Amino acid sequence: MSADERRAGALGLALSLLTVLPVRTGTPSPRAAAGALRWAPLVGAGLGAVAGLLVWGLAALGVPGLVAGLLAVGLLALGTRGMHVDGLADTADGLGCFGPPERALAVMKDGGAGPFAVVTLLVVLGVQAGSLGALTGWQVVAGTAIAVASGRAGFCWVARRGVPPARPGGLGALVAGSQPVWVAPVWWIVLAGTGFAVAGWRGPAGVALAAVLVVVLSAHTARRFGGMSGDVLGAAAELGTAAVLLLLGA
Template sequence: MPIMRDATTAPTPSPRWTQDAALALVFLTRLPFPPLGPLNGPLAEGTSARAMGWFPLVGALVGLVGGAVFAAAAALHLPPLAGALLALAATVRMTGGLHEDGAADVADGFGGGRDPARKLEIMRDSRVGSYGVLALVFSVGIRAAALAALPVPAAVAAMVAAGALSRCGLAAMARVLSPARRDGLAAAQGKPAMTTVLLALVFGIAVAAAVLGGLALPTLAASLLAVAAVATLARKQIGGQTGDVFGAAQQVAEAAVLLTLSALNGAAA
């Protein structure tokens, strides 16, 4: 006779690593996620912070979709720049413009605020100002131009690598910088452990090495320098990090990776 379970019994928690990976996917993308699975049931303590270790793999998936769109546009004989813009539009669709929104808020806050408190207030305003608009224009324009300069196979690899590498330094930034606010997403997430920082770096390096080979190291360096630059600026401007700062760091790092690969491809030509 089968054993009947009480309907009120809590579901068995999934293994911790599957919860971490699933939360990273849910947080960074707008992909539909089944209601049952790793996130069904209570989350293990510290899941939000540990999920950052999986950000590079989610980023690689986002980049792969963008690369596929670029390849499809090339197969249809569309101009490279049009293909690049379509590829970036596909990644924005996948992420819901999460990082672009953060970059725009940071540009408005850092550019328009007189002091840290005012800067943080502007960053929370849902309206986009002139600094934010310009940040979006330059972010999309620079990334599209760099991507369009690459041949199709290299562009697909670049999108995958940029997606991973632009997110592999975010856990390190979260560990080094304290939240600039006592409330908000960044404060609630908590500080990731060093093992999470290392996991993110390992995933980022592994993806870059797999698709770029010997170009993985210079692009890794470019991405980490970009994140470090944004972190340094955020510390100076608002005394720490916020969710918007993470978005800005991702955008700057992705542009740095694509520009590096474009420059290396031009030098080798």
């Protein structure tokens, strides 16, 4: 298989894993999944642009900004099968419980939403919606694309080499330790530069805040859970997106 074919396959797998698009790829190998993770920011940029267009269109129709922002957040959740939002909720519940890593992982696997999950979802998604509603014009499209891409760049840091899977099975175990440590920083640098072109200092400041939050989240969850999981990937995506939108909409 040529390099171009491998890249096309990795992008197709990224679309299949990270969106609701009906892309057929078969059972992913660890190598293919690692390649797909590196395409995640580009897939996120596409999702963000669509959500931004929705906000722009609704604003043109006179829909209040907060309502438009909430609908865009809902569209992003729909476009990703809600798995990143679910990961954020499960990570919050896992971090909020007492006991050894096994206890935290059991809470995360339970599937219910405890008080930590509910409050975290309200705050993080509320920040996203309110910030989206504060953006205007073409900046809402470009800004949302940068924000969602920045959150997905966090995947590559959470799954960096040296971080083991917290438990066997699932996407987390498939991609744990698969990413060179430079991949996420390179994406963040590129997105910071793009953000400066779109929103001045607020763009790179938002991307920097997203990077800091993801680095802290990854370090804390690796200690608390004994490694990384697919839920932490979702939490990184939602926190990173919220951070960039917060600075852009301030």
